[in-house]
């Protein structure tokens with residue numbers, strides 16, 4: 001990994017979050033290092049947003065520990081060091097691009113000069129300078145997301161948390177956001193992002209945590225692929241059922257089937273759905 005400096009930015013240890021009696025996060029342990037993109041991958045309702053909200057201090061854990069940038073997420077000085085893009089967040093439409101960035105910089109506690117300097121710098125880096133006087137409501141969806149990323153970056157955070165950064169974007173805008181996040185990683189930023197897109201996790205993440213209330217599996221995209229490639233998909237045409245069978249059990253398994261069947265290696269997506277469904 002090119003820019004991995006082995007500095008731990010985030011450490012989540014045996015975290016539990018309950019909403020009354022409902023367990024949304026069960027004993028979750030994970031970490032994010034400097035220069036690393038970590039994806040929390042899971043279906044709707046898996047507890048991804050709940051988890052990241054605790055990481056950026058919007059929710060308190062029921063049990064367990066979170067250490068972020070050397071402190072606790074709810075401390076003001078720590079919050080100011082993080083960059084956060086919450087789910088479904090949009091920039092303020094009645095302000096220009098530049099003003100959105102400036103006001104958020106001031107809210108994050110930057111003095112006037114530093115705020116102005118950072119805003120110019122971010123607009124330059126994110127290729128927003130030529131649109132700085134454009135009213136935000138007139139931007140395309142992709143550019144609004146780009147601006148949101150800028151707003152999360154304006155305080156020069158070392159850890160960025162993105163809750164579903166590309167949901168609702170068209171393929172081109174999605175690719176733009178991916179490239180932007182990869183360039184931030186090259187600058188040494190650490191990122192924790194949630195997604196239910198497998199291709200997004202595969203494309204961006206150094207490590208993936210499959211989450212469905214608890215962590216089901218963790219590893220680099222290739223480790224996860226390797227781990228699951230031991231399974232074959234067996235489609236029994238006489239019953240219409242699909243089975244996932246380990247490589248060394250295939251021979252015995254198909255010997256018991258009557259009639260037509262097909263054996264093939266499933267895609268990562270199929271494996272993912274299988275693992276998620278088995279767990280729930």
Ligand SMILES: Nc1ncnc2c1ncn2[C@@H]1O[C@H](COP(=O)(O)OP(=O)(O)OP(=O)(O)O)[C@@H](O)[C@H]1O
Pocket residue numbers: 019022024042043044045046047048049050051196
């Ligand atoms: N404030 C709340 N009170 C009670 N239950 C909640 C609350 N917030 C979330 N939940 C429940 O906790 C579970 C996890 O929700 P969460 O939003 O964290 O999942 P998610 O993985 O982010 O889902 P999505 O991909 O749809 O955003 C869901 O079943 C949700 O209904």
